[in-house]
Amino acid sequence: MAAMTQALPQERAPALRPPRHRVERRAILLWTLNAIVTALVSVGGLGLTYGLWEASRPYVGPLLAVAAVFAAVNILAMPTWRYLVHRWEFTDRAVYNLDGWITREWRITPISRIQSIDTKRGPLQALLGLTTLKVTTAAKAGSIAIRGLDARVAAEAAERLTDITQDTPGDAT
């Protein structure tokens, strides 16, 4: 894994260092399953239209081709790529998260501004033992969602984060 990390273009990223922890490897599977479901809906819908409504074919055909290419990339490349990018950590002062794949996003939220901490999981996540950790502030745009954590890690992180938050005097904004 270390070798793959070196290959990533982290060196030319801003001098912001990447956050310390990776997410779970199982997250790749979760994202793949999600991408497959999305593909079934989009490509499947267009395919049905193409198959059943002949008059629409000149228009739907190219759309279907484009959608199929996007879906293929989304299923084959996106999950692994995401796994290589996604990182998270929290310090005594801030929650720090990096996510995305083609577009990457570094988010820093001061612990003194945290309003609530959630762990959330849907049925697929429950099946894989994964959880999303969500940190909410008074501005929606300032919130952080850390996806693909192990359920136990997320619960412990949420508790520790709550303790740090409790000890950090807050601000009514």
Next chain:
Amino acid sequence: MTVTAREPGPAADADAGNPDAEVPWRRLHVRVVVVDVVVLVLSLIPTAVTMLVFHLGFDSFSIWTAIATTSLGVLGAVGDLVRWWRTWYRVTPDRVEQRTGVWFTSFRYVPRERIRSVDSHARLRHRLAGLRVVLIGSGEPKPSFRLDALSTAMAEELRRALIGAGDRREPGPAAAAADRADDRPLDGNPLIARLRWSWIFYNLVNAWAFLVAGFLLWSSFWAFQLVGVNLADVLAKLVDWRDLGVGWSIAVAVGGTFLLGVAGHAVGFVKDNWGFELLRTRTDTGTALLTRQGLLQTREVYRDDARLRGIHFSEPLFWRWAGLCETEVISTGLTGWSAANEPASSILPRGPIREARRVAALVLPDGHRPMEAPLTPHPRRALLRRLWWAALVPLALAGLLAWSAALGGPPAWAWLAALGLLPVTVQCARVAYRALGHGIVGPYLVLRCGLMSRSTAAIDRGAVIGWTVRETLTQRLLGLLTVRVSTAAGYRFYQAPDLGIAQAVAFVNAAGPDLVGELLVPANRPPTPPE
């Protein structure tokens, strides 16, 4: 799988060493179940009545409405039962926790230090059952917890536990505001700005003029209809249209409509801004910015200084070239956008930017002048990115048009017209590039961007509650980053697109050194690989 054993919730409390483990989890009040069962039985009544009393079979229409009503009621009651069954909460010495959800489970933690409010309310069925819905808020727009429902006694106990023991919490914002107000007596002239009648010219001409005129014509047409006058006939006789010819007719009609719209704007401006004054005044909790305006109906808006976080100019494209701008305060609790009305955050009618800058310096409490400071321009690569979009949009449009023309849609020359947009988009790219800028002036972060409306925001760095640094694929190729600051005030976030990498890091670091410092690596050291 080990995970299921650690499922957050009552079952998960086996972990030793957690001091909160012995705090018991509690359910919502059991009377919720009773209420749900009653609702369930009640919702069976319509179907039962239609079937048993009126002896209607499944072939009649009314039975189906009855069944629909019943199933809605039954589904609601069953859903509510499931919710009761799956909802747990507890209050530990440090935090409030709640676990809900069947398929999508969520576990929420809120530190008690953050709790700002505990409210309760009740609907009729709650009231009959002696229940209260408790809302616990932590300063988020939505309440953090909604406990539906607890007994009245439990609700009161919870309120006392969370709010009554107020000793461990800081004084609220109102107290802090009062402190600040005492430090800074209201000195000198409280009047900051007053209407100048020359501003009326800046508020007459805009694209809405036609809409205003259209509305005026439409409403007066119907008003005259009431007294038996047909306005269309009157207008037709007013001018000899046939003598004018088509071109002049159109010119006269458009010009007339426009003049009418301008007149409408003038009347509106006078009505809304008559006697406009902006001043700083004392209130019970400190000081506030007050605007007073209006001819027929006086509008007074107080904006608490304790909630003031910065100031924002927006300069729409053509007005900017005329040196005009619109001025707003960035303030918590005042949203920056409102469809119905002039937003409360707006503190000055559209006017010359010189006046806006003078006002901004007086409005900001500490004498800094962030709106006049020269800003750091962004690298030339940012222009490249804009040119890339300027080329891509017309080319994509041309491609789409050519494709649909091939399928027999629009005429074949349409795609050439799309290419004709290129000079315009390139010019737009240059304008957008020149709008970019950022800087730090005293405690204020200044961010400027925008093509159609250039927006310049100065935000107190203490009001920043989150940083986002974003890099798209083209940005990565060009070595650019977009920095976005989140805040609880105004538009909720403000951004400086396409900074150079070093610029972005320096900006973020200078704005929050205690926060960001430990997340930086010195330039000469390679980043440590993750664990």
